[in-house]
Amino acid sequence: MAGGPAERVIDGDGAIDPHVVELATDLLARVDELASEMTDLIFRDIDFYASNIVDRADVVNSCRANSAFVFRSIRGDGDIDVSVARATGTERAIAGVPLTAVMGAYRVGFRYLWEQALVAAQRIPALTPEKILAATSRILIAQDDFTQAMTEAYRHQVTTLVLAREEERSALVEALLTGKIADANNLWEAAHTLRLPTEGPYVVVVAQVPAIGKVALPEIGNKLDARDIRSAWRLEPELQIGIVSARLPDANRTLIEVLHGAASARVGLSPPFDDLSDTAEGLRYARLAIEATPQRDSLVAVFNDSPLALAAVSAPEAMSRIAESVLGPLHEMPAEERTILLDTLAAWIDAGGSANDTAAQIFCHPNTVRHRLRRIEERTGRSLSHPREVAELCLALEVQRRLPRRD
Numbered sequence: 394m395a396g397g398p399a400e401r402v403i404d405g406d407g408a409i410d411p412h413v414v415e416l417a418t419d420l421l422a423r424v425d426e427l428a429s430e431m432t433d434l435i436f437r438d439i440d441f442y443a444s445n446i447v448d449r450a451d452v453v454n455s456c457r458a459n460s461a462f463v464f465r466s467i468r469g470d471g472d473i474d475v476s477v478a479r480a481t482g483t484e485r486a487i488a489g490v491p492l493t494a495v496m497g498a499y500r501v502g503f504r505y506l507w508e509q510a511l512v513a514a515q516r517i518p519a520l521t522p523e524k525i526l527a528a529t530s531r532i533l534i535a536q537d538d539f540t541q542a543m544t545e546a547y548r549h550q551v552t553t554l555v556l557a558r559e560e561e562r563s564a565l566v567e568a569l570l571t572g573k574i575a576d577a578n579n580l581w582e583a584a585h586t587l588r589l590p591t592e593g594p595y596v597v598v599v600a601q602v603p604a605i606g607k608v609a610l611p612e613i614g615n616k617l618d619a620r621d622i623r624s625a626w627r628l629e630p631e632l633q634i635g636i637v638s639a640r641l642p643d644a645n646r647t648l649i650e651v652l653h654g655a656a657s658a659r660v661g662l663s664p665p666f667d668d669l670s671d672t673a674e675g676l677r678y679a680r681l682a683i684e685a686t687p688q689r690d691s692l693v694a695v696f697n698d699s700p701l702a703l704a705a706v707s708a709p710e711a712m713s714r715i716a717e718s719v720l721g722p723l724h725e726m727p728a729e730e731r732t733i734l735l736d737t738l739a740a741w742i743d744a745g746g747s748a749n750d751t752a753a754q755i756f757c758h759p760n761t762v763r764h765r766l767r768r769i770e771e772r773t774g775r776s777l778s779h780p781r782e783v784a785e786l787c788l789a790l791e792v793q794r795r796l797p798r799r800d
Contacts, residue, residue, distance in 0.1 A: 410524060412517055412519045412520050412524065413467065413468065413520070413524060413527070413528050414468040414469070415517055416467070416468075416510065416513055416514055416517055416520060416528060417464045417465070417467040417468035417528075418464075418468060419513050419516075419517075420460075420464045420467075420506075420509065420510060420513055421461060421464040421465065421468075424457055424460050424461050424464065425457060427456075427460055427505075427506070427509060428453050428454075428456040428457035428460055429453055429456075430505070431456045431460070431501070431502050431505045431506070432449060432452045432453045432456050434501050434502075434505055435452060435456075435498045435501050435502065436449065436452070438497070438501050439494055439497045439498050439501065440494075441490060441491060441494035442494065442498060446488075446489075446490070447485075447488060447490055451484070452498075455477070455480075455481045455484075456502060458477040459477055459478065459481070459502065459539060460502075460506060462474050462475075462477060462535075463506060463532060463535045463539075466531065466535055467528055467531050467532070475538055475539055475542035475543075478538075478539040478540070478542040478543040478546070479542050479543065479545075479546040480546070481495070481543050481546075482495070482542070482543035482544060482545070482546030482547035482548075482550065483546045483547070483549075483550045485547060486546075486547045486548075486550035486551045487550060492544065492547055492548075492551075495543065495547060496540065496543075496544070499536070499539065499540050499543065503532065503533075503535075503536040503539075506532055507529055507532050507533070510525075510528060510529055510532060511525065511529065514528070561586065562586065562587055562625055563627045563628075565583045565586055565587055565625070566587065566625050566626065566627040566634070566636060567627055568583070569583060569636060569669060569672040569673070570597075570627070570634060570636075570672055570673060570676050571673060572670070572672070572673035574669075574670070580668075580669045580670060583669065584669060587625035587636070588623050588625070589623050589624075589625060589636065589638050589669075590623065590638050590640055592640070592667070593638075593639070593640070593665070593666060593667035593668060593669070594638075594639045594640065594665035594666060594667050595636055595637060595638055595639060595665065595666055595667075595669065595672070595675065596636075596637050596639050596645065596648070596662055596663050596664070596665050596666075596675065596679075597634065597635070597636055597637075597662070597663040597672060597675035597676045597678070597679040598624075598634070598635040598636075598637055598648075598652065598660065598661070598662055598663075598679060599632045599633070599634050599635075599660070599661045599676070599679040599680055599682075599683050600632065600633045600634075600652075600656060600658065600659070600660040600661075600683075601631065601632060601658040601659050601660075601683065602628070602629075602630075602631060602632060602633055602658070603657065603658060605630050605631075606628075606630075608628060608633050609632070609633040609656070609657070609658055609660070610633055610635075610652070610655045610656065610660070611655065612655075613626065613633075613635065613651070613652075613655055614626055614635075616651050616654075616655060617637065617648070617651060620647050620651060621641060622637060622638060622639075622641065622644055622647060622648060622651075623637075623638040624636065624637040624638065634676065634679075636669075636672055636675075639665050645662075645665070648662075649662070649693055649695070652693050653691070653692070653693055656692040656693060657692075658692065659683050659692050659693075659694065660683065660692055660693045660694070661679045661680060661681070661682030661683030661684075661693075661694050661695075661696065662679055662682055662693070662694070662695045662696065663675035663676070663677075663678040663679040663682070663696055664678055664695075664696055678696040679696065681696055682694040682695060682696035712788075712792045713792065715785075715788065715789060715792065716788075716789040716790075716792035716793050718789075719773060719775065719785050719786060719788075719789035720735075720773065720786075720789045720790070720793060722772045722773055722774075723735065723769070723772050723773065726772070733765065734765055734768060734769050734772075735790065735793070736755065737751065737755060737762060737765040737766065737769075738765075738766070738769055738786065738790060739790060739794075740754050740755050741762065741766060741777075742787055742790070746777075748762045748763050748766075769786075773786065
């Protein structure tokens, strides 16, 4: 047949040149020897294989099968069968061998086959340089086909493994968030699988998602990894939830900084906790933080684990009734006026009961502060000079901050 060198090993009847068949048959007879020598070269030249992480016998078997298929294809036994290459790609991905190392092994192996074909061809005088070139070009074609098949199988298996691991990680995160893992050994195994330290402190993060199936904090795990903070995440219909290690110094500050940069909707953080078995409680506090009345122009809210805050959320139904009984009269006022009075009361409490410090904090005259406080006393029937009644107002205000009001 007319055409390039690869075609000239085939005569007009479509038969492979007998001398090329002789070459391929000679190589096929030595396939065990060649596979062993090829394996030695791979283990010598490829660092990952040199570490003996990959079983040598497995590599020999792979080299033997790949070589046999190449030699059979040269002598025209049939189309090149790349099933062995696919199997190799899948097995190496499962074993954790880097793709660059596998491709390096393929380059070493096929170069060795090409060199051995040239040596064997010299023992067959009838093989002209043109026919030798045609035969070896078929090896290069096989290399391309085999490498592509191996690479596709490797990447497919890696994708499968990643998805399986993500499903496992997501299930473990859910088990921790729902309190289904309590045994210390199981907690340790869960932390190991999630790449979390086995000791706290930890925090739980919840973020409102923009839409079902859409993450609220894109690439948040990678962003925290870059700051040496380990985390594990789960996406739910309305929330993206994470368990974050807070062991490093300033971890909370760094976490909040990263969340500020990533958040497009409200984010809530739990107080730190030391045991992974307390993750479900951390989730509760993080949810409360995200549902609380915003105190500043910030999307990130941290649950304050002060005694008042913990008391406010300890029994939501009872606390809501208490808040309503104390602050209920203020709810009859126009919303803007009520907000001004409650903000003044909160500032007065934070200022330790000083009208002057409160005025400086909210930018008004001290007499204005005193006037607003008197109105609160009149409306609620509680005196700000009576410790017990001040405590009731403090608790009611904290409940209103932490819990959504039930109409």
